[in-house]
Amino acid sequence: MDALSGLLHGFQVALQPANLFWCFVGCLLGTIVGILPGLGPAATIAMLLPLTYKMDPAGGIIMMAGIYYGAKYGGSTTSILLNIPGESSSVVTCLDGYQMARKGRAGAALGIAAIASFVAGTVGVVGLTLIAPPVAAFALSFSSPENFALMCLGLALVVLLSGQSLIKGMLSMLLGLWLSSIGTDLFTAQARFIFGQAALLGHIDVMVIAIGVFAIAEVLSSIEAGDDAKVLPVPRGLRNLLPNMAELKACRFAFLNGSVTGFLLGCLPGAGATIASFISYGIEKAVSKHPEQFGQGAPEGVAAPEGANNADTGGALVPLLTLGIPGGSSTAIMLSALVLWGVKPGPLMMLESPDVFWGLVCSMYLGNVMLLILNLPLVPLFAQILRLSAYILFPCILGISIVGAYGGSMFNLGLVVAFGLLGYLMVKLKYPAAPLILGFVLGDNMERALRQSLMMSQGDLTTFVHRPISAIMLGLAVLILLTPLLGHLNRLRVRAITESG
Amino acid sequence: MGRTIFKDGDVISGAVLAALGVYIVMQSLAWEYSGPDGPGPGFFPFWYGVAMVALSLLLVVNAVRRSGGERQGAIDWPAIKRALSTWAAFALSVALMNWLGFLLSFALLTFFIVAVVFRRSLIAAGVTAVVTALGFYLVFPVALSLELPTGLFGF
Numbered sequence: 265m266d267a268l269s270g271l272l273h274g275f276q277v278a279l280q281p282a283n284l285f286w287c288f289v290g291c292l293l294g295t296i297v298g299i300l301p302g303l304g305p306a307a308t309i310a311m312l313l314p315l316t317y318k319m320d321p322a323g324g325i326i327m328m329a330g331i332y333y334g335a336k337y338g339g340s341t342t343s344i345l346l347n348i349p350g351e352s353s354s355v356v357t358c359l360d361g362y363q364m365a366r367k368g369r370a371g372a373a374l375g376i377a378a379i380a381s382f383v384a385g386t387v388g389v390v391g392l393t394l395i396a397p398p399v400a401a402f403a404l405s406f407s408s409p410e411n412f413a414l415m416c417l418g419l420a421l422v423v424l425l426s427g428q429s430l431i432k433g434m435l436s437m438l439l440g441l442w443l444s445s446i447g448t449d450l451f452t453a454q455a456r457f458i459f460g461q462a463a464l465l466g467h468i469d470v471m472v473i474a475i476g477v478f479a480i481a482e483v484l485s486s487i488e489a490g491d492d493a494k495v496l497p498v499p500r501g502l503r504n505l506l507p508n509m510a511e512l513k514a515c516r517f518a519f520l521n522g523s524v525t526g527f528l529l530g531c532l533p534g535a536g537a538t539i540a541s542f543i544s545y546g547i548e549k550a551v552s553k554h555p556e557q558f559g560q561g562a563p564e565g566v567a568a569p570e571g572a573n574n575a576d577t578g579g580a581l582v583p584l585l586t587l588g589i590p591g592g593s594s595t596a597i598m599l600s601a602l603v604l605w606g607v608k609p610g611p612l613m614m615l616e617s618p619d620v621f622w623g624l625v626c627s628m629y630l631g632n633v634m635l636l637i638l639n640l641p642l643v644p645l646f647a648q649i650l651r652l653s654a655y656i657l658f659p660c661i662l663g664i665s666i667v668g669a670y671g672g673s674m675f676n677l678g679l680v681v682a683f684g685l686l687g688y689l690m691v692k693l694k695y696p697a698a699p700l701i702l703g704f705v706l707g708d709n710m711e712r713a714l715r716q717s718l719m720m721s722q723g724d725l726t727t728f729v730h731r732p733i734s735a736i737m738l739g740l741a742v743l744i745l746l747t748p749l750l751g752h753l754n755r756l757r758v759r760a761i762t763e764s765g
Numbered sequence: 766m767g768r769t770i771f772k773d774g775d776v777i778s779g780a781v782l783a784a785l786g787v788y789i790v791m792q793s794l795a796w797e798y799s800g801p802d803g804p805g806p807g808f809f810p811f812w813y814g815v816a817m818v819a820l821s822l823l824l825v826v827n828a829v830r831r832s833g834g835e836r837q838g839a840i841d842w843p844a845i846k847r848a849l850s851t852w853a854a855f856a857l858s859v860a861l862m863n864w865l866g867f868l869l870s871f872a873l874l875t876f877f878i879v880a881v882v883f884r885r886s887l888i889a890a891g892v893t894a895v896v897t898a899l900g901f902y903l904v905f906p907v908a909l910s911l912e913l914p915t916g917l918f919g920f
Contacts, residue, residue, distance in 0.1 A: 431824050431827070435817065435821060438786075438813050442813065451802075451806070452797070452806050456796070456806060456810065457792065484851060488841075656879075656897070658851075659874065659875040659879070663875075663898075666871070672912050677862065680859075684852060685852055689778075692774065693778050711809040714804070715803055719804075
């Protein structure tokens, strides 16, 4: 079955009333799950799994996928409005989304996030439709050295996330690497940096750190600044609440960048939407004509990571459906559901289970349209949250932070308190928080890939430069890291020429 | 000048991070650096610990070199006290959740923020605390069956 006839068959399946209904239910649940703290898509899919046993496999997987990508649409809402990342992949959205909200452009930021999600989500599905098998084969050529090089490339982005002081940005990143090491070493079961706390053996949850250094720190900083009445300005009128043409025009490349980066990184098992969102943000800032506006409320700084976050969904389904390899927790639960229904994900799935494969792919086109229709009208409604007085909004942010971080563990709440103070001190001392999250997200994967690579090569470090993909990515990472130094040398050269002339 | 350097946040934070870096390196040396199967659990922390020490010292040196020419802005202690008292109240409410549960601890936290930090009337603080805490309780544990800390009273 070629792609065109597959698509025709898929739309016949997806447009059946029952499947349309399940697609809508999944998208709606996903949006709610994305907005609400403490309830991730993986947990929701797992909770609903028993309910789908008696469902038609196509309807079941369509609903689960709807929850998965719907949550990514909703995850940006609290990042933009309250500086609380709804999902770990929405952490980067806080950087410019919340700054846009501070400037009275919360509605525009929410609108850009919704449009970026729609564009990139659709591009991701097109990629899944047309180039799934070759991309899956390419993803398989990624071994530990390539993964290590990818993590190095990701860490090199610290140069772009550091703000005024590169040294402080790098120290923040190193702090993130250290936090990622806390817990049990996967290779030897050695407990590292646990300070006698058994609760730390299982590693720290990224959301606990993100809530502390972003949300709690923001509340404390705002209280210190004396933001007494309305916290943030909200313009009146629907037109002022949605993105204007200039903002959408500025985001053109960001939509494309987020789509391609998110899809390609989504295909790599283990890379994930969080890394994709950081990398797309870094690319966007690197190629921008006004990089100094990033972190101050640049619309592209919302469009790129939100796009990557959503295109990742299509990418993540490539290894799941064509190879049977799940890239994350949500896709792992979807894999178990497929197996329970007797569907075998793998190279033959398109032929053996065309209803499920093509039905799912086509339902994602419809789901993305549903999500845009569902989310855009909600933008003005969500933006009204910011009209609340500070003395009501701040306790609410603290309450949402508690709900989001708790997950049955009082220890997690203690960590949120500690990371809240750390985040506040970082704001006071002008240490950027984003590199800390970047270091934390990449640290564990990076160490694993490094050690696996050195095991494979019996300690030979040249393995990283002998493999072409790894060598190219490491070269790019070095180039990015050297950018500030080259800029400094260039300024010295210009000054010398000016003085001598 | 000594006091200026001491007051400089970069010097203090650099010294703290250098100490953390030394701690990381010392800890990593206690674990296997490299074995027959490749790098051990001490390998990665050793190198980022070394990098942390080096960069922290660089930060301190830069700050000390700079401190002669720059004056620190005045520190607004009352504002910092307001922020830190909010943090302390948040920490206390989290600590109390084991005994009082989410509902009561969160209501007390909200009351403190509205009445003490924002200096609103006690009635406004009381109403906000009760409405907010009940709202959270009804949405999360009741409607969504999400787990929240419970205390001696069972809620």
